[in-house]
Amino acid sequence: MTDFTPISATIGGGMIGLAAVLLMATLGRIAGISGIVGGLADSDDRDWRLAFLVGLVATPALVGLSQPELMRSEFSVSLPLVVLAGVVVGLGTTLGSGCTSGHGVCGNARLSIRSLIATLAFMATGVATTFLVRHVIGGAS
């Protein structure tokens, strides 16, 4: 279990929102991580995508050096299941054209009906999957 942390959650969320707004204001782009990554495969504008992703990967680890308590990464399923989850997330976000950031934040902020439907869908299956894994297959924990 984890503690409810509404203040740091809202501050962190605000930073994510600010990054999304400024990416639109400067480069005119949606801050959808699956889309930014996927575009590396076949777009002709890889430079800004790579720059964004270098920041996304490197800076949290650098900030974490002075705030080690933030660098927690606790997995609850075995490595093969983690890999399977990675495959399913890669497949699902590509077919569904977005993830929690592209649909959940940017798309919903544009009042996109596609993003609203996508968000309801991944929230529903996310809750259902966690329920199955934790309370049906794994027993009550």
Added chain:
Amino acid sequence: MIRLLASFALGSLFGVGLLVSQMTNPAKVLAFLDVTGDWDPSLAFVMGGALVVTLLGYKLVLGRSKPVLAGKFRLPQRTDIDARLVGGASLFGVGWGLAGLCPGPALASLLFGGVSAAAFTTAMIVTMFITRRF
């Protein structure tokens, strides 16, 4: 060059937001999705905070004629609901609920999430690249 610096800075801000809100920790995400367990509603505050800022910010930004460092705004144009959207998003949720990671947090925790974060991220990116070929 300024485009790339801006992009790097905004990727950094996005990642630090995920770190501060602890979305980089799969246990925190699963504690939100596990609504019948020891529920931790923090993720709703992350999404809510991000959504309010983006909603208001987009209203200001998209009222301008073009972005500061690019020729035009690149916005998705589609409005149709098809099986690919619903099926894809549903699949994504299954993977999200299984491991507790989605694409942003996977990348933001790549350097400190150990073998599991690296394995998840590699599997995710390889699958994205393969799927986009079809």
